[in-house]
Every structure is written in structure tokens, then in C-alpha cells.
Amino acid sequence: MHTLEIRDLVVALTETPDKPIVKGVSLTIKSGEVHAIMGPNGTGKSTLSKAVAGHPDYTITGGDVLLDGNSILEMEPDERARAGIFLAFQYPSEVPGVSIANFLRAALQARLGEGEDLDAVGYYKSLYAKMDMLKIDRKFTSRAVNEGFSGGEKKRCEILQMAMLEPAFALMDETDSGLDIDALKIVAEGVNQLRGPKLGVLLITHYQRLLNHIVPDHVHVMYDGRIVKSGDKTLALELEEKGYDWLKTETAPAVS
């Protein structure tokens, strides 16, 4: 049982530290829970996830992020990753010339101690089992990471990596962006397969439609750098019906 606690977090671009984008967000995710953060574009949802993962473009100017009670802010991005935080990227980077199989192998090897070697046979067995589960063609793994991938392929590649690295917490940044409805269903199915008591998920999305396929336990609405409303899955439906404008009027008194 793990806990990821985001406490009163303030985040700005590293080059403009005095202009916060995330303006004091608090959120606690426990293993087994799926939280969704919704909100209009430019309200700081993606910034929040990147800052938790340690992206160098962002600086945390206030608050803290605690993994099982310990702050991770002093940790390098790779240390955070090995500690169990996985970020599914909105725009995953290409890694030319490095096959998915080799990339994942290197990532798993990096989690072992010095002198320990990843068992190659066991690795491929587990890789193929996860690919079968996610209905991914085996030829996929010999392709270079994200190189020339369609939007759907990129997202499936992210899900496959998540399945193999078995993080404690997955931050999924706009996983549905750029996907048609079929691709969206496939990706959602993948996430649902991985859902379980050992995994905590923070789902960042602009649209309600993803939440038809991945049903969250908790829904938070983010607006202008803050979480302005939290609730259960019905909040997402309400939002769908009324639109984000409804929030502006709702939250106006609180902001002023």
C-alpha cells in the first residue's frame, strides 16, 4: 500500500519562477485508486504531472510531493521513476535507433543493483505476456521507440512501458489526446487491465469521453492552477453537461 501526496504545490516555469502556473494544489492518491483531473486547457494540469516527475523546465516554488511520507523533490527524475512514479507522456519523445525491447530492457536493468543482470529469457517471457494481454503485435517491439509512430501507437507504447515497469503510481497526461475513438478504446482497455490494488492512477484529461472508458474513483476539476471542485464520477458527467463555464461562475467568489 503506497501513498502519493501532493501538498499545496506551487509550480512555475524554470525561466519565470515568479509566475506560477500551478497555484497550490493538494491531492492524495492511494494504491488502487483512480483519480481524474479535468479542466480547460492551460489550467496547469499537465504542468502538475511534469513537475511531480521532475521535468527540468519546471520549478517547484512551494509545497511538497511525498511518496509514502518522504519528499521526492530532491530526487532526480530517474530516481523518482525508480521509486515508482511513471509519467505517460502526452507527446512521447522519439528515441531513434533504440528498439522498444532494448529500451525496456535498459529501463528494467537500471532498477537492478550493480553486478546484477536482467534475466533475458525471463524478460522476454514477461514482455510477450504483457503484449498479449494488451493485444499488441510482437513485431512492435523491434521498432525504434516512437519513431514514425501514429498517435495511437505512441500511446500504446506508453501503456506497454507502464505494464512492464509496474509503477506504484501512473500519471497519465492527456492520454486521450490525438486518438480516434477506436484507439481511445484500446488504450482505455489497456489501462483497465493494469488497474488493480497495487496501482494508483492520476488521469489527466480535457474530455469526459475518456472517463466513459476508464471510470474514476475520484474526479477533480482544475481551473486557473487550482483544484476548484472534487467529487466522484458523477462530477465528470455534470461537467460534461454544464461545460467549464459553469465553474467560472461557481468559483468566482472563492477566487476573489
Next chain:
Amino acid sequence: MQPLEQPTAPDAQEAAQAAAIGIDQSAGDFSYDIKYDYDAGNGLTENTVRYISAVKKEAPWILDFRLNALKTFLAKPLPTHWATRDLENIDFEKIRYYLAQGQKPKRTWDEVPEDIKKTFERLGIPEQERKYLAGVEAQFDSEAAYSNVKEIVAKQGVIFMNSTEALREHPEIFRKWFGKVIPTSDNKFSALNSAVFSGGSFIYVPPGVKVAQPLQAYFRINAENFGQFERTLIICDEGSEVTYMEGCTAPKFSTATLHSAVVELVALKGAKIQYITVQNWASNVYNLVTKRGLAQEDAEIKWIDCNIGSRLTMKYPGVVLKGRRARGEVISIALANDGQHQDTGAKMIHAADETTSTIVSKSISVGQGRATYRGQVYIPKHLKGCKNNTECDALLINTNSRTDTYPAITVRGDKHATQHEASVSKVSEEMIFYMQQRGLTEAQAMSLAVNGFINDLANQFPMEYSVELKRLIELEMEGSVG
């Protein structure tokens, strides 16, 4: 297994310096005490050359060849009108031009001295690969310390010996081509090599013989201020095929070391030669090598050349396409770390109709490392149907890295096809963050990115070499990030 002897430690100041510029060259950073039975002393005079020739009990024509070469070397200026002025820092007076252990080449692994076995062990050559060494010629300083031509190769009539032996025992085969592909006067360093050469491999493959097993040699410099001048000549008779592999690691010394080899390949009608090099020189080595092949009708010569380390490497493997439909190919990978300059490239001289050449060069510059591609493609007017394809890609790791490309392509006449592509890319912060987010350290991410960049070329290396290459790149990248 016996415990290893403590390698000689570099002095503290040097270690601090190395740490400051962030180079980890520990893979080759050690040396063992060796008694040198023969030593030509420092500096280069006619006496040095006579001494070397006498120790080797050479025929008079070889001594004459050496003495002529010495004159050429002394007369020729350094090529600093186009090459780096760093060449001026070589102190030819301080170099020892010849030393050997006075041993005859060994026939079996058991006969190889423990010290040398230890060196191989320290190089991290895996157990499997040590078995490979049974078919290997390994040069330990000037003389081949170990030479064991596989029985099957000998049965095929293949001659595989060091330069001294070969010129003594088979002058009728080797004299004809010795110094013909690369004349003594080709450049100052080929002249130097011709004067003081020692060691290296001479190979003759009889007509129609296809050598299935790649022939290998491991080279190693192991004495301070000691220049190594090996000489290699491979002759593939009509319709024959051979693959030759050389790999080098050198211990690090406090003063500059010179390595200047000459490698000549001759592929007669329809023959195929593939020559593979993976080098990891210590960062104070000048590696100035002349490599050229001559391809007759329907013959094929392929150079696969990988350069890591050294202070300055200048190397432009070439093919003279002498016979109709001859093919030449150069695949080169260079990695320049802080304080290193890789000045590499290729030469393709088309001298017959319908000849084809391909050059693929990839360079990586790390920190203040500098990579230069220098290419020369020449197709004269009177020929027809010649083709050249040149591709050079550079990868910059840091903003202060440097890469230059000088592709000289001279095509006369209008019945030819040439194509040239060049690209420069950078490892982006976004890519590194992506990989770090998967748990790789910054250094691991860098080395994976670099390995990905050269992956399509590295795949052309034999398995054990591509593994070694990957390991060398990891070592280089470990030291290159904060």
C-alpha cells in the same frame, strides 16, 4: 583465478585532471612492468633504423626500403596546411621507435605468458571471446606475442603471420605488393611507418579460398613514449574472401604516445576483403593511420572503422577502384570526447568504369570533443557508369561540442551518379528526460541515445565487436555528464 596485480596508478595530479575534464578511460588505464629485451632507445636516426632491421634479421632490400623511407620522412613537412597544428606537439625525438620482448610468436594459449593473459583479463574480454583468441593474432607491443592460425585456415593454404616473418619466409608473395598500395611517400606518417615498422599482420588468401572464420588481432601499446608502427598487408587472390578484425585498447600515459600504422589491402579479381577496426585509445595517443585498399575487377573492399578515444585520430580509409565493376565501401563511427579530436573520413578513387563506392560516416561529439569528417571522392572524366553515395551524420551531445564536414567530391564527365547527404542532430533535453522518466540515469540515457544513433552501423559489426563497442560508448558517456 589468481588475483590481479595492482595496476600502476597514475599520479594524483593527473587523476585530478582527468576527473576535472570528466573522462573515464579506466578501461584501458593500466600497465604492467615488462622487461624489454630489445630497445632501440629514444629518437630516430639512421642507426635506429639499422638497429631495427638487424634485430629482425631482415633481407638487405628491406633495410634499403627502410632507409629510403627515413629520408622521405625527414624531408616531408607536417601536413599542417590542411590538418590540425596539434601535430606540431609530437616530439619525434622523445619517441622510442622499437622495442620487443624478444619472443617468438606463441603457438598455443598455454604458452602465452601470464602477464599477457592478465592484460586480456583486465580488458574485460569475456570468457567466450578468450576462446576466440585461439584463432587470434595478438600484438603485445612490437611483436606478436601470440599467434595461432587455426588449423583449418592453414589447411586452406592461407598465410597469416607477422610482418617480419612474412617478409622473411614469403618474399615471393608479399614483396610484390608491399608498399605499392600506399607508397612510402604518400604522407609523412606512412613514410615514418615504412622506416620503423614492426609487427602487424601479413595475410595471403589463395585463389577461390573463402575464409569462414574472421581473422583477428588485438593490439596494445604498453610502454611510455612508445610509438607503435605496425604494418599490415592483406592479399586476397582471385575469387577469395576474408574478414579481418582488429581492436585496440591502450593504457593511459602521462606523455603523448604515437601510433602510426600502415594497412594495405589488395583484392584481386573477384576477391572480397572486409577489414573491421574498433579502437579505444587513451586520450593522449596520436593515432595517425594510413589505410588503403586496391580493388581489381569485380573485387570488393569494405572498411568498417570505429574510433573512440585518442588525443588526435587522423584516418581516412580508402579504396582505389582499379578494375571494372569494383566496389568500395567505408563505414565509419567516431566518438570525440573532451580534449579529443577525431579527424576521420574516407577516400574513394574511381579508376575504372562502372565502379561503385559508398561512404557512411557517423560522428558523435561529447563536451568539447571535436569530430571532423573529411572525404575525398574522385571520378575522372574518361570513365563512365561510376556511382558514389556519401552520407555523413553528426550527433552533438552538448552545446559546446563541435563538428565539421569537408566532403570533397570531384566528378568529371556526365555519365556518373553521385549522391551526398549530411545531417547534424542533437540529443534533446526532452529525449533525455523521457528516458530518465523510465528510470535510466542521465549517463545511461545518453549512452542509449548514442548507441541508437549508430545502431544501424553497429549492426554490421560482428556480434562480439558490437557488444564491445556498446561497452566502450557506455564508459565514455559515464564520464561525460555532470
